[in-house]
Amino acid sequence: MRPSAALPPVIRIIDGTFYRHHPSSASTAGQANPPLFNNLKFTLPSATDPPNHWYVLGPSLSGKTTFLQLLRGEHLCFGPEARSFPYLSTDAVPRKLRVPGKAIQYVGFDNNGFSASAIKPAHLSARYESKRVDTDFSLQDFLLGNTELNALKSDEDKPNPVLVDRVVRDLRLAHLLDLPVSFLSNGQGRRARIARALLRVPEVLLLDEPFMGLDPPTVAGLSPLLHSMARKASPRLVMSARPQDPIPDWITHLVYLRGDCQVGAMGEKEVVLEGLRKYVRGVWNGTRKEDKEMAVHNIEHMGKILTAKGIQGDPLGGEEGQAEDEIPLAADDxxxxxxxxxxxxxxxxxxxxxxxxxxxxxxxxxxxxxxxxxxxxxxxxxxxxxxxxxxxxxxxxxxxxxxxxxxxxxxxxxxxxxxxxxxxxxxxxxxxxxxxxxxIGHSSPEIHQLMPRNLTVRQVIENSWADTFRTKAKMDSERKGKVDAVLGWFQAELNPAYLPSSSSPTLTATETYLQWADHYMFGELSFSAQRVLLFLRAIIKNPDIVVLDEAFGGMDDVVRNRCLLFLEHGDSKMYATNEDGSETIVDREASKAGNVKVRGLTDxxxxxxxxxxxxxxxxxxxxxxxxxxxxxxxxxxxxxxxxxxxxxxxxxxxxxxxxx
CATH class of the missing domain: 3.40.50.300 (P-loop containing nucleotide triphosphate hydrolases)
Structure with missing residues (x-):
């Protein structure tokens, strides 16, 4: 049954400003605690007519995950009454779902597997070699919530069998039900986590980059399924994505986040896209000044549309790529x-x-x-x-x-x-x-799950020369020089407190300049920064085989392109910005001086x-x-x-x- 249009919205935020910590807390003195999404106005209606299907877009570190979290009641809101959930107090909602933590489910894909209590990561070989009774339960047990030994569960907590059959069929999981969850692929695991959330019958489902790591046919098949759920408000959906990711054709409203965790544009999809298109063209033709927190190189890749027939349309920056006859063939040599x-x-x-x-x-x-x-x-x-x-x-x-x-x-x-x-x-x-x-140098979602969160940034890269994740790396002066080189080259991506003015240290100041790498831990970095770190760990020792399994997932275009440039050329080259805003690959001063520490792929x-x-x-x-x-x-x-x-x-x- 569709909710009546007379019912209040599920989520209502009027002039709310959010903080990760209380701004006056003594325990946060000296810590970065900027205000998030100043004076935010956002409403998610309970009614389905007219449709309100939201897509939250933004580059790395723009706060997409934070935005979804605050929609379910996380983070401190000022003023305290600016955020409310009026629909959850009505008789249309079952009593057990009248709190945001239960009625609004969040599914993210940057965590350790399925959940902290559902599955514990093991060494890659252990996932195949033996069955661990406390963690290697089947997918069916995971979906039904049978993941605790000696668990007490009432009948009303068990999913409806009819709903289980429908969700399993819709998400194409039936043939996987008897498999241990540790055997599932990355894409299968994503579908399983979405299914688990749906079986809790939430009013709202928040999906954080749901298409990341899925093959094109699966994405094309999953999008209509999500549309069907959103259209019937069973449940209502709010999804996030990177700027370059295609926008499902059924999305009606967009939120574009700036680089400083503030809203850059919000509203109906076509209105937002047209406004951003005018902004990009205004910067290009010199009639508008570029806002550093609204970087054009992120926005210009937006606008492609995901349809049942695949990805269609051009990005805001115009036609992308080359025509078939313009693609250079491999050289004869x-x-x-x-x-x-x-x-x-x-x-x-x-x-x-x-x-x-x-x-x-x-x-x-x-x-x-x-x-x-x-x-x-x-x-x-x-x-x-x-x-x-x-x-x-x-x-x-x-x-x-x-x-x-x-x-x-x-x-x-x-x-x-x-x-x-x-x-x-x-x-x-x-x-x-x-x-x-x-x-072998190896970066993958499995490595990401297993990497200890309490290793420092430097230790993660040095771990390339260690036998296991926890053993001490075998370092010498040459290897230390390589680590320092990549930390300096990728400081903007890896250092949470990076300031551009500190990007050109003297050689004698290198140790002080890189102190942050011994201070910040892997678990404190953003998902994108963690992926950059694991990519560097895979290539820094110049292994005989480099294995990159979804290594660039979760990165925006700029970060990904820097990684791809480094893979090919090491620290010998860099991107230089031209007067017209375009970028050119140039030699770095270290290359001209013959001081290259890390080289690109070799023959x-x-x-x-x-x-x-x-x-x-x-x-x-x-x-x-x-x-x-x-x-x-x-x-x-x-x-x-x-x-x-x-x-x-x-x-x-x-x-x-x-x-x-």
């Missing part, structure tokens, strides 16, 4: 470059659990011989992209390469020319997991990347493999793009089998 020695060799890999095949459920003809499973070779100097639907086995491939998966011992796999098992005719010892991980290194967003794929990637839907029987497809996938939409659509 690149195509004819001698191939390096193999670093990964898979000769028919099939991974299965309890009789269910998770990877390699296909047969193919190779030189007249029928082969079963994945056949794939990665050589030094090659740049590979691994694509495929969520749950198709992409992360499983990486776990085999990184030797976290126990089936690495039994499958026909060679790493750096050796197998994991002793060979009778060989006089050399087999590779240990420590040998392998010392030669001796292999790169393997997983991403569902083509702009996040390094421009050097040409080779690709696209895995089929699990257990579909279809074979993996291999190919080569004509140019950088970030600019080659045709190749990107070919990979996913999507027509324009």
């Amino acid at each position: 690149q195509l004819s470059k001698p191939l390096g020695e193999p670093v990964v060799e898979m000769d028919g890999c099939v991974v299965q659990y309890r009789g269910k095949v998770a990877l390699g459920s296909w047969k193919q003809q190779i030189q007249g011989e029928e082969k079963h499973g994945l056949l794939w070779t990665v050589r030094r100097g090659e740049r590979w992209g691994i694509f495929g639907p969520n749950g198709s086995g992409k992360t499983t491939i990486l776990s085999l390469i990184c030797s976290d998966h126990p089936q690495t011992y039994s499958l026909p796999i060679k790493l750096f020319g050796k197998t994991r098992i002793p060979e009778p005719e060989s006089a050399t010892l087999p590779l240990t997991i420590w040998d392998i991980q010392a030669r 001796d290194q292999a790169l393997i990347c997983i991403s569902h967003v083509r702009e996040e794929i390094p421009g050097c990637i040409r080779e690709w493999i696209c895995l089929p839907e699990a257990n579909s029987g279809e074979a993996a497809r291999f190919g080569k793009s004509r140019g950088p996938l970030g600019k080659d939409e045709k190749s990107w659509r070919d990979i996913w089998g999507m027509s324009r």
